[in-house]
Amino acid sequence: MFKSAASVERLANRLARLPGIGRKSANRLAFHILKLTKDEAFELADTIREVKEKVGFCSICNNISESDPCQICQDPKRQKNIICVVEETADAAAIDKADGFSGMFHILGGKLSPLDGIGPDDLKITELLHRIQDGEVKEIIIATNPNVEGEATALYLSNLLKPLGLKISRIARGLPVGSDLEYADSATLSRALEGRQEF
């Protein structure tokens, strides 16, 4: 597109490889970056470098972190005897932002997905078992996503963990707060009925 500026073309090509950014958006972004001040553009470049240089994974919970163990694992105020198992860091962040959970996290780093060749060995399941072994953990909340792969992962984990004598729970699936019964899909509705709770 930008014949006379190969580096802008290169940047647009690079940006187009990011998820959710098509060819036209990439061109627009490259253009926008070109119009930023030098300081602003360099700041953007440096934060990208910084992320790769500074951020690693927590050796306990597999969360992304600049320190090891991560801030959550180091926090003395959190309940050490309850672990919430999620697929990705973003899931842990979402749960942490919602009120009502002050336990620990364990990030699997994905979900079971045989079609993509992802089996139990590709997830941080061994690490989870290690964490349980010391006997301090009393409850595991399985908070994988409520879709086919997430449910399969949850089922696999619960089968694996039940013999260890822990309390194993699964986050509730039902109608989202503020939603409309009329527009809910039937799978969600049947889950909501199944999981009904007494007043």
Next chain:
Amino acid sequence: MFKSAASVERLANRLARLPGIGRKSANRLAFHILKLTKDEAFELADTIREVKEKVGFCSICNNISESDPCQICQDPKRQKNIICVVEETADAAAIDKADGFSGMFHILGGKLSPLDGIGPDDLKITELLHRIQDGEVKEIIIATNPNVEGEATALYLSNLLKPLGLKISRIARGLPVGSDLEYADSATLSRALEGRQEF
């Protein structure tokens, strides 16, 4: 969002300031960048730096360019006596990609927009007049966008350039190729009728 990794948070904040990228996309992108290999992430950071370091503006046509004059202005195969005036580099790139034009470009760097405080002095109009002065130029095609500001800019330019005895033309406005008459807006239709051409 990412309590335990301030630099990821910083990157997401920085990305969210780019046009068309909301808060959630920014988080997803930051995450994606985190998952890139070090080489890939550094390459992205470096192309951003490179763009700001290498790319400037052509002193003749105001196109973005790594060389001065730009490749288009240097190209001996192009017709020097016809200049296509556009608002932005991307417009020139679009016209250049379409077949049928092998003249020179002049990038105004914007359009007249009194509401945004952009007047003739904020556009590269003086530079355009300088280019015309040497007498080599015979025709000016005004290819500003077919919207209110673009038309106002075109009108202003044609009034300014007509006394110089050049051929001044405006790109045709009418029905887009492949479109449906039924769905065309009335402004486009009346333009298409107005600009009808004999077989």
